[in-house]
Amino acid sequence: MVSLAETQPPKKNRWRERWHAFRNPIHEEKARVLRERWNALPPSLQTPNQISGRHLTHCGFTLGASYCSFHCTHCYLPKNANEIPIPSLAQVKEQIDANRRFQGPGGGLQITGGDVADAYWKAGRPDELVEIIQYAYSVGSIPMLMTHGQTLIEHPEFLERLVVEGGLRQISVHVDMTQAGRHGFPIGRVKCEADLHPVRQAFTDLALRIRAKTGFPLEYALSFTVTRRNIDDVPEVIRWYLADPQRSHVWRMLSFQPEADTGRTISRSGRSRPMMCGRRFVRGSACRCGAMCRFLAIPTATAGPRS
Ligand code: SF4
Secondary structure (H helix, E strand, C coil), rough: CHHHHHHHHCCHHHHHHHHHHHCCCCCHHHHHHHHHHHCCCHHHHHCCCCCCCCCCCCCCCCCCCCCCCCCCCCCCCCCCCCCCCCHHHHHHHHHHHHHHHHHHHCCCEEEEEHHHHHHHHCCCCHHHHHHCCCHHHHHHHHHEEECCCHHHHHHHHHHHHHHCCCCCEEEEEEEECCCCCCCCCCHHHCCCCHHHHHHHHHHHHHHHHHHHHHCCCCCCEEEEECCCCCHHHHHHHHHHHCCEEEEEEEEEEEEEEEEECCCCCCCCCCCHHHHHHHHHHHCCCCCCCCHHHHHHHHHCCCCCCCC
């Protein structure tokens, strides 16, 4: 199979490209895939609020080894996770190509399917992950690495390679009290989300160090599973991020995901619901405009990857 990287047009003059993008903000190919997506929707879904086919085409992601050294109580991975071999580099590139065709240029691509930073590091194949990130950019996708981050915090030189050689700029870091496996923070001893603020601060400091050393703008998203056990801590977590501007410069998005009955999730009692998360969000952000912010803050229940 011919990879998309080999079929990309030669690089044009940067300023001419920028001028063209200014005059035509939606790339011709993107406009085509959006049109195709819209036309593929059943008429009942072609509503005024529909974003599929208008702003987005689909959520791009790779599937990998399904390996993770953590054993969170809420995990989307299958029960046979950690038994599946890491796919070859060629297979992962095929997945990236398939996503890219479906999304058009500039589509966000989650590099996931287990904790891939963990998987590639432990398998002694870190070079491959660097190449996967490079490849995603080379075909016109925007990769985001989904991870619990423990490998990166213990091996910052690996993160530095991903940033400098791979071009990685976005990481989604999963931190919450459903996690089992975080060194120094055994799940039985974490009683509330505030107990994990030192972990969040350690990631903040890591990004600031990498930024200072490399000059590249590494950014995070927080990925957080909301359960009955930690839902009342959501305002506290938001307040922690808002308390220091350096934190919000690094953590550009907070994603609160109500628990979903998926994968090897083991705690299925008293599920938290999106509206409940929305109310905590408004409380945490100290917002006074009520209805509008609640609307903006309502997270969707997701079966998708946290890392
Ligand atoms: S939820 Fe993420 S960090 Fe937790 S076990 Fe599953 S893949 Fe690992």
